[in-house]
Amino acid sequence: MTLYTTTTVITATAISRENPIAAHELAHACGADLDWVAQLVEAGIVDLESAAASPADWCFYSTDLQHALEASRLQRDFGVGLEAAALILDLQHEVRRLKAALRARGL
Amino acid sequence: MEFKDYYKALGIERTASEDEVRKAYRKLARKYHPDVSKEADAQVRMRDINEAKDVLGDKEKRAAYDALADRVARGGHAGGAGDGFQPPPGWDEGFEFHRGPGQGPADHADFSEFFSSVFGKGEQRGSARRSYRARGEDHHAAIEISIEDALKGAEREIVLRAMETDAQGQPAFVNRTLSVKIPPGVHPGQFIRLTGHGMPGQGGEAAGDLYLEVRIALHKLYRVEGSDIYLTLPVTPTEAALGAQVQVPTPAGSVVEVTVPPNARSGLKLRLKDRGLPGKPPGHLYLLLDIALPPADTEAARKAYEQLAQAAPFNPRRHLGVEGA
Numbered sequence: 001m002t003l004y005t006t007t008t009v010i011t012a013t014a015i016s017r018e019n020p021i022a023a024h025e026l027a028h029a030c031g032a033d034l035d036w037v038a039q040l041v042e043a044g045i046v047d048l049e050s051a052a053a054s055p056a057d058w059c060f061y062s063t064d065l066q067h068a069l070e071a072s073r074l075q076r077d078f079g080v081g082l083e084a085a086a087l088i089l090d091l092q093h094e095v096r097r098l099k100a101a102l103r104a105r106g107l
Numbered sequence: 108m109e110f111k112d113y114y115k116a117l118g119i120e121r122t123a124s125e126d127e128v129r130k131a132y133r134k135l136a137r138k139y140h141p142d143v144s145k146e147a148d149a150q151v152r153m154r155d156i157n158e159a160k161d162v163l164g165d166k167e168k169r170a171a172y173d174a175l176a177d178r179v180a181r182g183g184h185a186g187g188a189g190d191g192f193q194p195p196p197g198w199d200e201g202f203e204f205h206r207g208p209g210q211g212p213a214d215h216a217d218f219s220e221f222f223s224s225v226f227g228k229g230e231q232r233g234s235a236r237r238s239y240r241a242r243g244e245d246h247h248a249a250i251e252i253s254i255e256d257a258l259k260g261a262e263r264e265i266v267l268r269a270m271e272t273d274a275q276g277q278p279a280f281v282n283r284t285l286s287v288k289i290p291p292g293v294h295p296g297q298f299i300r301l302t303g304h305g306m307p308g309q310g311g312e313a314a315g316d317l318y319l320e321v322r323i324a325l326h327k328l329y330r331v332e333g334s335d336i337y338l339t340l341p342v343t344p345t346e347a348a349l350g351a352q353v354q355v356p357t358p359a360g361s362v363v364e365v366t367v368p369p370n371a372r373s374g375l376k377l378r379l380k381d382r383g384l385p386g387k388p389p390g391h392l393y394l395l396l397d398i399a400l401p402p403a404d405t406e407a408a409r410k411a412y413e414q415l416a417q418a419a420p421f422n423p424r425r426h427l428g429v430e431g432a
Contacts, residue, residue, distance in 0.1 A: 009286040012299040012319070017387055021300075029245045029318060062297040065318070069247070077160070078133060095142050097332075104330050104337060104395075 020059035029065060030072045037068070043082035045071050045089065110179055111221045113159035113172065121173070125164070132160040158222050240310035250299070251322040252289060254329050254336065254358050257384055260291035265319070287319070292385035294334045295323045329358050334390030335383045340365075341399040347371045357382055357392060365394065373398045 013019050021029070023037045026046070030036070034055055040046045046064035060068075070092075071085040080088065114121050117131040138144060139152040146152065162168045252261060267283045289299060298318045305315025323331045330337045336358055346353065350369035354362050357379070365377060375396040383390025403409045 008283070008304075009288075010301055010304065011288045012290065012301055014290050014293050014321075015298045015300055019300075025316075028242065028315070029247075031244065065298050066296055066320070077136060092142055100330065100332060104339070 015062045015065065017061070020061055021065065023055045023058040023060070026060045026065060026068055030068050032072065039082055040068055040071060043071075043086045045082060045086050109221065110176075111155075111158070113162050116155045116159035117163065119163075123163075128160065128163045132156060132164065136160075162222070240312050241308065242312045243306035243308040243315035245315040246305040246317045248317065248319055249322055250287070250289075250319045251324050252293070253324050254326050254331060255360075256289065257293050257321070257323055257331070258291060258359055261289050263287050263289060267317075285317075289321075292334075292389075293321045294384050294386070294390070295321055295331055297321045326358075328356070331384070334386050334388075335393060336390065337393045337395060339397050340377075340394040341397045342367055342371070344398055344400060347373070347396065347398050355379075355394060367396065371396055 015021055023034055027034050027037045037046070037058075038055060041048055041058075045067050046060055048058055067089055070089055071082060074080050074085045074088055075082070114123070117123075117128065117135065119127055119131045123131070135156045136153070139146060139149045139156065141149055141153060144153075162172050246267070248265065248267065250263060250265060252263065256263075264284055264286050267285065283304075285301065285304065287299070287301065293299065298320055301317040301319065303314045304317035307314050328338055338355070340353070340355060342351065342353065345351075346367055348370065350371070351367045352364050353367055355365045356362050359382070363379065363382075365379070367377070368375075373396055377394040377396070379392040379394065381389040382392035401408060403412050
């Protein structure tokens with residue numbers, strides 16, 4: 001099996017207020033569909049800052065993508081519902097915040 | 108390349124039922140979850156059990172893996188002693204692998220060379236047969252940069268290894284080196300998107316995107332939380348009691364003069380507005396005061412401490428309901 005190498009120089013775009021991702025892009029990044037994204041919104045796993053009527057107008061940011069990917073794994077690996085996934089993600093966030101605070105104090 | 112024993116990775120027998128595979132995976136995933144595990148090799152173990160579950164939790168892949176394992180046990184693999192494992196040519200003809208529901212393209216990014224070599228080709232073939240026109244899948248990876256690079260932006264090379272079909276129609280590993288220009292002001296957990304650098308599309312559709320999740324490397328002085336940066340600032344008891352002007356290094360490389368207010372306590376948080384990671388809005392630089400005691404290792408220092416005790420009688424344990432020494 002051959003192994004070959006290619007090199008490409010590219011300018012990256014950071015997902016931010018100026019460059020959000022749309023609902024269909026969030027779905028595609030997670031290998032899911034728009035209905036699933038609507039369920040994430042319903043469960044509060046991703047945030048909608050403005051209550052846009054149509055999913056086509058929804059905007060998402062890095063935290064939403066991170067939460068969506070983690071929720072997707074929890075659903076698949078542990079068979080949890082999205083409400084339980086939302087709670088697990090909140091607790092996980094709190095554990096990480098507290099661990100960072102302990103590290104900062106050299107503990 | 109080593110032949111991977113996925114049954115051993117999950118600690119189960121080859122006769123294990125689907126339910127036993129699922130239970131074994133869940134038990135180990137809890138044990139080695141990076142947020143809770145105390146094991147030193149948690150990350151590697153987690154990758155191994157994820158990979159094992161991906162194969163053994165899928166009927167098609169498990170059947171193919173078992174067939175391959177039987178051939179290996181009979182000595183029918185191409186690799187000789189010392190060469191490591193090589194899957195025999197054409198061993199997987201007749202098998203077609205699908206990703207399960209909810210199984211995203213992110214999930215195979217960290218898997219081993221063994222997995223890519225054995226299952227990569229079958230997954231590609233399955234994907235090509237299922238749909239003639241489909242946008243390529245998105246890929247996910249992580250990139251670790253220093254605080255300094257996050258502030259100023261940087262150019263980083265990342266190497267992505269993928270299985271692609273070469274000009275002769277043969278599967279081949281391709282190392283794609285991407286020289287990525289990272290914009291200034293990225294923060295931990297933020298995603299950088301490289302449009303069109305995911306999996307190729309099918310039937311003329313666009314390629315997927317590559318998402319890189321930013322991680323900030325540990326720094327000896329600073330710690331990043333969101334877009335804010337924290338620095339522990341040691342001050343003397345005199346500076347904390349009387350107030351002082353002290354010099355503070357910023358992660359951007361400059362030195363600023365900061366006023367420590369009189370009667371400052373340890374743990375007091377001073378904010379340098381907009382001196383964190385840039386953005387809209389920019390983060391702040393927080394200084395956490397840490398009162399460092401001068402050592403009482405000379406006669407003069409000991410005397411000074413005694414004089415302080417006499418001049419400013421103070422019982423820090425009053426709230427414990429005990430008096431004096």
